[in-house]
Amino acid sequence: MSALRRGRAALFGRRPRTVPARPAPGEVLVRAEDLHVRLGEREVLAGIGLSAYAGEVLALVGPNGAGKSTLLGALAADLPADSGTVYVDGRPVSGWTAPELALRRSVLPQSAALSFPFPVADVVRMGRAPWAGTALADADEESVAAAMAAAEVTGFAGRPFSALSGGERARVALARVLAQRAPLMLLDEPTAALDLRHQELVLRVCRERAAAGDAVVVVLHDLGLAAAYADRVAVLHDGRIAAAGPPSEVFGDGLLSRVYRQPVEVFPHPRTGAPLVVPVRAEAKGEPAGNPCGPRNADGDLTSA
Template sequence: MRLRSVRAIPERPSPGDELLVAEAVRLTVGGRDLLTAADLRVTAGEVVALLGPNGAGKSTLLSVLAGDLPPTAGAVRLRGRPLAGHPTLELARHRALLPQNAELSFPFPAGEVVRMGRAPWAGTAAAGEDAAAVAGAMAATECAAFAERPFTALSGGERARVALARVLAQRTPLLLLDEPTAALDLRHQELVLTVARARAAAGDAVVVVLHDLTLAAAYADRVVLLAAGRTVADGPVAEVLQEPLLGAVYGHPVEVLPHPRTGTPLVLPRREV
């Protein structure tokens, strides 16, 4: 049997190629079911938003998709192979994960933190792209101006942008982003999701956990709605972001209105005035 070398550079996917599949994923930790029946399919060239209330299982599912948490039951396949069958280094060349909290104990300069994203490519032909990958990622996230500053001295929003730049510098065909806009101001929320759209337009796939339903509607091709650890809806934005469904899942009535210029849904909590 021919063995694949972990030094090999993965072939880039073509638009529409199925990159990641999760079927009936269940995760039980300490006797508690964190995921009960989560399903997801991700193809190259799309942005998929994971939505749902607190405790729905969004971040947990993202960790399972990244290979950081093995599921108790169900199947996860990356590019047609079981996720568990990918060696750690090979996995790092297929997918990049942005966790919810970016913390470092040592005061590395921000530029060095971004360069850490290139570690999986050491010893491969792609290592020659390191400088360009780092510079491009820092420019895209507008953090080149503080490249020499210690990561620990940055504001929360600046840290979030450096952490995203590290993920972008990894140059994998699959990006898994956990609440990348949470610590950011309005301008940088838009910037981050514009970058996500650009990566999808270039043929990559992006799975992003978001709490802002209107942002998801503006930037995602498809949304997956989770509740109590299970997938309750999966489809185009306009089909899933419906008032009765969202009201039931979030436990609060909402209004869904068309944006006056773009027509994309605006999701607002219904308030008594």
């Protein structure tokens, strides 16, 4: 047994744990009731009520500071609630031990950092730690290989994690979460460091996991990705949910313009019908609309009105 596997067994395998059953379609895997969270003097979440169901992708969207990452952290039981309750697999999160919780939900934070130059394959294998000492521990290598293939990181399995680019690290971190094979996946801005191809890859993986019966809650800034891949979206604004439902019902000009404080237009994609969200921009490509310097003549000098 490798040192890594011995360490995982020591951490997670001290006493037998019940392997959770696969969730039924539509089962609530995480639920927040009247959730309030304060960070310092500021109430970041104010009375949030939200559920995520097996078989769906739920996208959390909204402007910077709206509370998306805080909500994800509270759903993961990484941030304590000041009031209200978060339930995972039907039980308040306070009723689960850390090893038990790790069998039921996996978490991808915004950034991934390691102090030691672990090879990529070992970083992904860390996602299997919760299963040490259970009947499913024998599936470790299969799970790791499948996760690395899904995230397209197999080609640099032996490279040190510290030597990777930001986008490569993000994909390795995703592979670790996939290898964990928890039925609830909580992903915080998984596309932020990725190019176009790999942004699409990540959301396709989310859809595949939902189709396999998992619940995926993902924080996204790209409203186009949310509209194309999410079954439901929750739009956060000033610590509250401004609207929640299918993207086709929630994404409207008025709501998004108000929440983002930026005029937008929403229209259906000509082929798929998914909402396309486009900022309203000045038509001219030269001077911006409302140029305070006023019009100029052909020589570039100011002219009178």
